[in-house]
Each structure stands twice: as C-alpha cells, then as structure tokens.
Amino acid sequence: MAMRSPLVLVAMLAACEGAPSYLQGRGYVADREATLGWVLLAIASAVVVVIAILVLGATFRRRPPGGDLIREGGGMRWIVIGAIIVPSVILLGTTIYSTVVLARVARPAAKPSIVVQVIGHRWWWEVRYPGTSPAEAFATANEIHIPVHQPVQLELSSADVIHSFWIPQLAGKMDLIPGQTNVTWIEADTAGAYRGQCGEYCGLQHAGMRMSVVADSPAEFTRWLQAQRQGAAAPAADLAAAGEQVFQRSACAVCHTVRGSEAGGAVGPDLTHFASRATLAAGVLPNTQGNLAGWVANPQGIKPGVIMPAVPLRPADLHAVIAYLQALK
Amino acid sequence: MATVASPASDLALHERLLEHWETRPGLFGVFGTVDHKTIGKRYLVTAFVFLILGGIEASIMRLQLAHGDLRLVTPEEYNQLFTLHGATMIFWYASPVLSGFSNYLWPLLIGARDMAFPRLNAYSYWTFLLSGVFLYSSLLVGQAPDGGWFAYVPMTRAEFSPGLNLDFYALALILLTISTTAGAINFIVTVFKLRAPGMSINRIPILMWGTTTTSFAALFALPSLTVACVMLYLDRRFGTRFFDAAGGGHPLLWQHLFWIFGHPWVYIVVLPAMGIVSDALPTFCRRPLVAYTVVALATVTTGILGFGVWVHHMFATGLAPLAISFFSAASFAITIPSAIAVFAWIATIWHGRPVIRTPFLFMAGFIVLFVIGGVSGVATAAASFDQQLTDTYFVVAHIHYVLIGINLFPVAAGLYYWFPKMTGKLMDERLGRWNFWTMFVGFNLGFFPMHISGLLGMPRRIYTYPSGIGWDTVNLITTVGAFLFAVGVLLLVINVVRSRLRGAPAGPNPWDGPTLEWATSSPPPPYNFAVIPTVGSRHPLWEKRLEESGRSVLDEGPTLEAEKTTLETSPLDGQLTDVLHMPEDTLYPVLHALALMATFYGLLVRSTWLSVAGAVLVLALTIGWLWPTARALEEA
Numbered sequence: 011m012a013m014r015s016p017l018v019l020v021a022m023l024a025a026c027e028g029a030p031s032y033l034q035g036r037g038y039v040a041d042r043e044a045t046l047g048w049v050l051l052a053i054a055s056a057v058v059v060v061i062a063i064l065v066l067g068a069t070f071r072r073r074p075p076g077g078d079l080i081r082e083g084g085g086m087r088w089i090v091i092g093a094i095i096v097p098s099v100i101l102l103g104t105t106i107y108s109t110v111v112l113a114r115v116a117r118p119a120a121k122p123s124i125v126v127q128v129i130g131h132r133w134w135w136e137v138r139y140p141g142t143s144p145a146e147a148f149a150t151a152n153e154i155h156i157p158v159h160q161p162v163q164l165e166l167s168s169a170d171v172i173h174s175f176w177i178p179q180l181a182g183k184m185d186l187i188p189g190q191t192n193v194t195w196i197e198a199d200t201a202g203a204y205r206g207q208c209g210e211y212c213g214l215q216h217a218g219m220r221m222s223v224v225a226d227s228p229a230e231f232t233r234w235l236q237a238q239r240q241g242a243a244a245p246a247a248d249l250a251a252a253g254e255q256v257f258q259r260s261a262c263a264v265c266h267t268v269r270g271s272e273a274g275g276a277v278g279p280d281l282t283h284f285a286s287r288a289t290l291a292a293g294v295l296p297n298t299q300g301n302l303a304g305w306v307a308n309p310q311g312i313k314p315g316v317i318m319p320a321v322p323l324r325p326a327d328l329h330a331v332i333a334y335l336q337a338l339k
Numbered sequence: 340m341a342t343v344a345s346p347a348s349d350l351a352l353h354e355r356l357l358e359h360w361e362t363r364p365g366l367f368g369v370f371g372t373v374d375h376k377t378i379g380k381r382y383l384v385t386a387f388v389f390l391i392l393g394g395i396e397a398s399i400m401r402l403q404l405a406h407g408d409l410r411l412v413t414p415e416e417y418n419q420l421f422t423l424h425g426a427t428m429i430f431w432y433a434s435p436v437l438s439g440f441s442n443y444l445w446p447l448l449i450g451a452r453d454m455a456f457p458r459l460n461a462y463s464y465w466t467f468l469l470s471g472v473f474l475y476s477s478l479l480v481g482q483a484p485d486g487g488w489f490a491y492v493p494m495t496r497a498e499f500s501p502g503l504n505l506d507f508y509a510l511a512l513i514l515l516t517i518s519t520t521a522g523a524i525n526f527i528v529t530v531f532k533l534r535a536p537g538m539s540i541n542r543i544p545i546l547m548w549g550t551t552t553t554s555f556a557a558l559f560a561l562p563s564l565t566v567a568c569v570m571l572y573l574d575r576r577f578g579t580r581f582f583d584a585a586g587g588g589h590p591l592l593w594q595h596l597f598w599i600f601g602h603p604w605v606y607i608v609v610l611p612a613m614g615i616v617s618d619a620l621p622t623f624c625r626r627p628l629v630a631y632t633v634v635a636l637a638t639v640t641t642g643i644l645g646f647g648v649w650v651h652h653m654f655a656t657g658l659a660p661l662a663i664s665f666f667s668a669a670s671f672a673i674t675i676p677s678a679i680a681v682f683a684w685i686a687t688i689w690h691g692r693p694v695i696r697t698p699f700l701f702m703a704g705f706i707v708l709f710v711i712g713g714v715s716g717v718a719t720a721a722a723s724f725d726q727q728l729t730d731t732y733f734v735v736a737h738i739h740y741v742l743i744g745i746n747l748f749p750v751a752a753g754l755y756y757w758f759p760k761m762t763g764k765l766m767d768e769r770l771g772r773w774n775f776w777t778m779f780v781g782f783n784l785g786f787f788p789m790h791i792s793g794l795l796g797m798p799r800r801i802y803t804y805p806s807g808i809g810w811d812t813v814n815l816i817t818t819v820g821a822f823l824f825a826v827g828v829l830l831l832v833i834n835v836v837r838s839r840l841r842g843a844p845a846g847p848n849p850w851d852g853p854t855l856e857w858a859t860s861s862p863p864p865p866y867n868f869a870v871i872p873t874v875g876s877r878h879p880l881w882e883k884r885l886e887e888s889g890r891s892v893l894d895e896g897p898t899l900e901a902e903k904t905t906l907e908t909s910p911l912d913g914q915l916t917d918v919l920h921m922p923e924d925t926l927y928p929v930l931h932a933l934a935l936m937a938t939f940y941g942l943l944v945r946s947t948w949l950s951v952a953g954a955v956l957v958l959a960l961t962i963g964w965l966w967p968t969a970r971a972l973e974e975a
C-alpha cells in the first residue's frame with residue numbers, strides 16, 4: 011500500500027478531472043504551490059519507499075544461524091548517515107525552496123489595480139468592488155469575477171466567525187477573521203470558473219459555504235463590471251412586477267438589497283443581479299428555476315440551519331417572486 | 340533500615356509484605372486502592388473504552404461520507420460527532436492510554452514498590468475518569484461540544500453558540516488538565532527519586548525518557564490550555580471579552596494559547612509510545628537498542644523543539660511571511676530527532692536477529708506508518724504549500740497516521756508485550772497475527788486515500804459534499820477501510836478478553852526480556868519486588884550473557900518488610916539516600932474528584948448553590964487529605 015502510493019496518487023488524480031485539486035494550479039500562486047507540492051510529495055514517497063525496503067531488508071536479510079544475544083555495538087553509522095546527514099541535506103533544500111516560494115507568492119510583482127473586498131458571513135460570501143470612486147462601488151455575493159492574467163487584490167474580513175477564503179486552483183487559504191483585514195491576492199492564468207469553499211470550520215453550514223471565482227477575458231470582465239454597477243431594471247413582465255411587490259411587502263426586503271428598488275436589507279446576499287449568477291445559496295445549487303423555487307419555499311431543507319427562514323408565501327406569490335428574481339439579470 | 344539479605348521465594352517474607360501492600364477486598368479496596376498496577380490497568384481499560392466510543396463516532400461519520408449528498412445525520416449531529424471524536428481520541432484516549440502503561444510499568448521498571456505519590460496517582464485516575472463522564476454527559480442533554488476539538492473563537496463564544504455544548508468542552512478540559520498535571524508531577528518525582536540503587540539516569544528505559552519528557556512538556560503546556568478554557572468559560576458565561584474583537588480582545592489569542600499547548604501535546608501523545616517501541620523492539624531483535632544515548636537525547640530534544648512550532652497550525656491566519664518562515668524552518672528541523680529514532684530502530688533490527696511475533700509485527704508496521712505520518716507532516720511544514728493543505732483531508736490523513744500509526748500501533752505492540760506481565764497469561768499468537776494484518780491493511784486502506792481526497796480539494800469537517808466532483812470513490816474506499824480497521828481493533832479487544840480468561844500461563848519472563856519488570860512474577864505481587872534490586876547496567880537480565888561489565892543484584896538486598904516503605908535515591912546517580920513511608924489506601928482521592936466534578940456541574944448549569952457547596956467540600960477534603968499523620972507529626 012505504502013509503496014504504491016505515488017502511482018496510486020497519480021492515477022487517482024488523473025481520474026478525477028472534475029475535482030478542485032490544488033495540484034493542478036490555474037493561477038500564479040497555485041502553480042508555484044503545486045510545483046512545490048509535487049516536489050515534496052515525490053521526496054516524501056521516495057523516503058517512504060526507502061524506509062519500507064529497509065525495514066523489510068533488516069527483518070529478512072540472511073544471517074549466520076544460531077547464537078544467543080547479540081552484543082551492543084555497531085549501528086551508529088545508520089544514525090549518522092540515515093538520520094542526520096541525508097535528512098539535513100534534504101530538509102535544508104526543501105526549507106530553502108519552500109521559503110523562496112513563500113516569498114514569491116507573498117505579493118504580486120506590480121500593485122494590483124483591481125481590489126475586491128470579501129466579507130465572510132455564516133454561510134455565504136459578501137463581495138464588494140469598491141472601484142475608484144463611490145459611484146463605481148457595488149456589492150454582490152458568492153461569485154467573484156476577475157480578469158484573467160491580472161493580479162487582483164483581495165481584502166478579507168468577517169462579519170461573524172472565522173472563515174477561510176480558498177480557491178484551490180488559484181491560491182492557498184487566507185482566513186477571514188473578525189477584527190482584522192487580511193490582504194492577499196490571486197491571479198488566474200486560464201479563463202474559466204473555479205470552485206472554492208470555506209476552508210475554516212464555521213458552524214452548521216460550513217459544508218454549504220461554497221463560492222466560485224470566474225476569470226473572464228478583459229473585455230468580458232469590463233462588460234460584467236458595467237452591468238453590475240447598474241441598479242436592477244424595473245421588471246418588464248407583469249408576473250415579475252407582481253413578484254417585486256411581494257418581495258417588497260414580505261420579509262425578503264428586510265434582509266436583502268436590490269439596488270434600484272426599495273429593498274435595502276443587509277442580512278443576506280445582495281440580489282440586484284442575482285439571475286446573472288450561476289449558482290444559488292453560496293454555490294450549493296445551480297441557479298435554475300426549480301432550485302430557486304425550492305430554496306425560497308424552504309431554505310432549511312436545502313441548507314439546514316441557514317440564517318434565511320422559510321417565509322410563508324401563497325403559491326401564486328411564490329411563483330411571482332421567482333419570476334422577479336429570475337428577471338434580476 | 341532492614342537490609343536483610345533474603346531469598347525472594349521466602350514465604351514468610353511474602354506474607355509480611357502482603358500485610359503492608361495488599362489492597363483490602365471489598366468496596367473500600369475498589370475505591371480506595373493506591374496500587375499503581377491497579378491504577379495503571381484502570382487507565383488502560385478506561386482509555387480503551389474511550390477509544391471505542393470515539394470509534395463508534397467515527398464509524399457514523401464514515402457512513403455519512405461514504406458517498407456525496409447522503410443525509411444519515413443532520414449537520415448539527417455531525418458537528419457534535421466530529422468534535423466528540425477528536426476530543427475523545429486526543430484527550431481521553433491517546434494520552435491516558437500511555438499514562439496507563441507508565442503507571443503500570445514505571446515502579447516495575449525501576450525496582451520500586453509504587454509511584455512517588457500513590458494517592459495523587461489515584462486522584463489522577465479518578466479525575467481523568469470523571470472528566471470523561473462529564474464530557475459524555477453532554478450527550479444526555481443532546482448538547483455535546485460542536486466547535487471542533489480546537490474550538491476556535493468567536494464561533495464558540497456564547498454569541499454564536501448559546502447552548503451548553505462549549506461549556507461542557509471547556510469545563511471537561513479543565514478537569515482533565517488537573518488530572519494530567521497531577522500525573523505529570525508524579526512521574527517526574529518518581530523518575531528522579533525512586534529508582535533502585537545503582538540505576539543511574541542513563542540506565543532507565545526509553546519509555547521513561549519519553550514519559551519524563553512529556554511530563555515536563557505537560558507542565559509547561561497545560562497552563563496555556565487551562566487559561567484558554569477558563570477565558571472561554573468567562574467569555575461565555577460572565578460576559579468578559581477576551582476573544583471578542585469588538586470589545587478589544589482578539590480571536591487569534593485563542594489560537595495562540597491553544598496551539599502553544601496543542602503542538603507539544605502532539606509529542607506528549609507520541610513520545611512515550613515511541614519509548615514503548617524502543618524498549619520492546621530490542622527484546623524481539625535479541626540485542627540492546629542501537630544508540631540508546633542518542634535516542635534518549637533525541638526524545639528530550641523533540642520535547643523542547645515541540646514548543647517552537649505552534650504557529651505552523653496558523654499559516655493561513657495572515658501572519659507576516661517572516662514569522663511564518665521562521666516557524667516553517669523550525670517545523671522542518673524537528674524532523675531530525677524523529678529520524679534518529681527511526682534509524683535506531685531499523686539499525687536495531689538490522690544488527691539483531693528478529694523474532695517475528697505479534698509485538699514485532701506491530702512495531703515493524705509502526706515504523707512505516709511513522710514515516711508516512713512524518714513525511715506528510717514535513718509537507719505541511721512548507722508554509723506556502725500548507726496554505727493549500729491546511730484544513731483539508733490531507734491533514735486529516737496526517738493526524739491519523741500520527742495518532743493511530745504512532746500511538747495505537749505501539750500501544751497494541753505494548754499490550755501484546757506486557758499483557759503476560761499484567762495478567763500472567765499469554766495472548767493468542769494466531770489471533771494476534773490476524774489482528775495485526777486486519778489493522779494494518781484496514782488502516783492503510785482507510786486512511787491513505789484521505790491524502791488523496793485532501794489533494795483533490797476536499798475540506799475537513801464538512802457533513803456532506805456534492806457527489807460527482809471526483810470525491811465519491813476515494814471516500815467510499817476510506818469508509819470500507821475504516822470499517823476493516825475497526826474490525827482489527829475489535830480483534831485486539833477480543834484477544835485481550837479471551838486470553839485474560841483462557842490464556843496459557845506466562846511465567847515471569849516469557850519473552851526473555853532484559854529489564855527489571857521481567858525479574859518479578861507475572862502478575863507481580865502487590866509489593867512488586869520482595870527484594871529491592873541493585874542495578875548495575877541497562878539490561879539487568881541480559882548483562883551476564885552480553886558480557887557487560889555491570890553487575891546487578893536481584894535476589895539479595897533490602898526487603899523493607901517492617902513497614903510500608905520504598906527506597907529513595909539520588910536524582911542522577913541513583914545512590915541510596917533515604918527510606919520513604921508510603922501511604923495506605925484511602926478514599927480521599929475518589930471523594931475529592933467527585934466533589935470537584937460536582938463543583939464543575941455547578942459551574943455548568945450556573946448554580947451558585949452547587950458550585951459553592953462543591954467548592955467547600957473540595958476544600959474540606961483537601962484539608963482532610965493533607966492532615967498530618969501521627970508519624971509525620973512525630974518526625975517533625
């Protein structure tokens with residue numbers, strides 16, 4: 011088992027393309043961490059194999075037959091070479107290598123021009139783009155867009171307990187800690203959507219605190235930014251307009267903000283452009299009509315313990331609210 | 340002083356010694372005994388009960404995780420399960436089980452009649468047991484701790500966790516630290532004062548180096564945990580704001596306090612286990628341990644370095660890269676002393692003539708698991724890679740290779756090795772081999788794939804995961820392996836129980852072991868040795884055949900039969916300095932522990948009445964316990 015480990019590992023990693031493995035980096039930081047990781051795992055596997063062979067060899071090597079107890083003496087060479095010289099060389103090498111990586115990924119070569127503020131909530135992510143002026147600033151949730159090939163500065167803080175920001179294929183973790191703001195950065199080198207998840211146990215729905223980072227081409231990213239800065243357009247269809255009424259009247263508006271409408275709650279995610287997001291409930295479900303209806307009707311069934319309550323709505327009202335939310339493009 | 344030279348088989352002597360040392364039968368004896376052998380066995384059995392409880396919790400979790408999106412337990416139940424599992428295994432199994440071995444073995448290893456403070460020893464046991472009962476009583480009210488075994492604030496402050504869950508956690512841990520502190524003091528005084536004449540400090544078994552090191556480590560590390568738990572309790576119940584950022588406190592204060600304790604604790608639960616291997620392996624290699632002195636020094640060095648690496652649990656908290664690289668380098672460096680032990684064991688096998696019996700299998704398997712757990716630890720020492728690894732299943736794999744590989748496997752080896760001494764019966768060898776192979780295969784099948792799920796990005800402490808993103812198969816394998824492993828542990832328990840009832844008689848020294856415990860009968864008489872031996876070398880029972888220069892004397896010497904006494908010797912050279920009177924059996928320890936527990940229940944439910952009554956009782960019992968005996972007054 012132990013000896014086959016490196017092979018097993020490679021085989022299993024190859025078989026699991028879909029998994030967010032940090033051994034397959036897609037960003038500046040993760041790439042370097044992944045290379046370091048592969049080197050460490052290779053050394054580790056080699057050490058395990060050598061030791062396993064030594065244990066087997068020591069046990070089963072041929073010996074002159076018979077005899078009573080063996081006198082002390084001999085063996086110091088094993089310690090000097092095996093336990094002191096060889097490991098010191100390896101450890102010194104890896105210490106230097108890993109320190110170099112740490113220094114290289116600590117901050118980007120140039121100061122990032124884009125800043126994203128991420129605020130951890132139980133159990134979702136508030137995402138703010140302050141822009142260069144208050145007029146440009148807007149908030150969204152659970153889905154972060156960045157331009158590919160550009161460093162983006164992340165300012166991480168928490169509204170309640172400790173969470174950890176983690177997009178395995180872009181960079182290692184950085185905690186969101188109440189009372190302090192941790193600054194880190196990411197840079198994607200391939201366009202695409204990257205799955206992430208809260209990396210520090212944060213209570214009941216820690217498992218359901220997921221998110222994604224979407225790396226867009228610069229043009230797409232600019233389009234996205236401009237769209238997000240706008241408030242929500244007034245709903246065109248009657249059903250959606252009726253839904254807006256329901257939303258404003260019922261508890262929804264107490265907790266959620268829809269910019270451009272009267273809803274200004276700050277307990278839950280900003281829903282201004284909710285329909286533009288690919289997932290629902292902090293990355294737990296694809297954002298489809300069916301899932302959305304299930305969520306609004308009974309959030310506790312999907313994320314037991316979640317802060318959003320089931321708001322009692324008549325079926326027709328529910329139907330209308332869903333239409334409204336789906337119109338928030 | 341009675342320095343009668345007398346043959347050990349003298350029946351009259353036996354009778355006279357029994358009179359002083361035998362525990363009276365009946366309830367008083369059960370609750371009042373201070374015999375280290377009884378206490379040691381109780382520690383072992385109790386720790387195994389906790390191991391099984393923790394194992395049941397783990398099994399439920401493994402069923403839930405066998406596939407994505409399963410709903411066997413609710414998130415609330417799952418969080419309680421993994422918190423109880425972690426706390427149980429780390430605090431109520433891994434360390435106490437080693438205390439069990441040490442309590443049972445130490446006086447036998449050093450030719451003494453008991454530990455230095457037998458009543459304190461009983462007290463350590465009772466507080467350990469009752470702290471565990473206290474913890475598990477949380478299940479009766481459905482509010483078991485749910486903050487993870489390291490209970491990070493502010494999630495565990497009353498704001499976010501209003502129930503009793505974390506009060507159980509904080510108070511049970513404080514109770515346990517009382518037990519562990521008392522135990523540590525006892526070990527330290529015993530090793531430095533009670534060794535048989537001639538047993539200089541460089542002649543003690545490595546297990547004793549391990550436990551002595553961890554006892555010192557515990558004395559320095561535990562206050563940090565105690566303080567953290569007291570502060571947590573005060574924050575929760577008295578509205579202090581030690582950990583509240585908005586009130587001028589800081590959440591990271593908890594993490595520093597916890598890990599300043601927590602990392603040394605990792606060594607506390609492995610160093611004595613490594614000592615078990617260093618002492619038992621030579622018996623099965625038919626030669627002394629290679630490089631005894633270096634291994635002893637490496638043990639102490641590990642204990643010291645263990646205090647310099649706590650920040651490697653906090654690489655993702657936003658500390659400055661310079662601080663991180665310092666702790667990262669220290670974490671790399673701590674590998675060297677462990678490597679020394681590994682190569683000493685391999686060299687001992689290589690230059691020996693191995694006899695492959697069950698204990699040997701467990702020890703050889705352990706060496707490989709130790710190295711896997713070691714190198715995965717080295718991977719986490721690389722700070723920037725650790726920012727990926729931390730809080731993923733890779734770390735879960737690592738801690739299990741450490742805790743099961745470096746603790747449970749040596750513990751199993753130690754049980755097979757010393758069971759004949761403890762019971763006078765041999766364990767079944769055939770079942771033993773089945774036992775080893777199911778545990779070894781099950782363990783690797785169950786826990787090796789956790790490295791992979793971790794590398795595939797699976798975080799720890801999630802009650803479920805989406806199926807279809809590549810995590811299902813590895814998790815299913817893990818679950819199957821974990822259950823196979825559980826069967827292995829069950830075989831161990833079955834073998835112990837069966838051999839206890841029907842094992843073949845063992846005789847005093849079934850393995851032809853070299854150290855003092857094998858010089859007395861199996862099981863040893865209540866007074867351990869009829870004649871206190873004089874020690875002339877590290878291997879009193881082998882020295883003639885090894886043609887060593889030292890000469891131990893085992894059947895002639897002081898018999899100390901007039902009173903309940905044992906010898907006191909000097910800390911380093913082991914020269915006779917005095918004769919110590921040893922205390923009689925007493926109910927004070929168990930009553931004191933019960934009163935303390937009552938006080939803690941008072942604090943738990945915030946009943947001033949119960950807390951104060953308990954505290955007064957504790958005080959009264961302390962006074963009663965310490966009340967000078969007639970003899971002490973005479974001597975004063």
Ligand SMILES: [Cu+2]
Pocket residue numbers: 130133172173174208209210211212216219
């Ligand atoms: Cu979280």
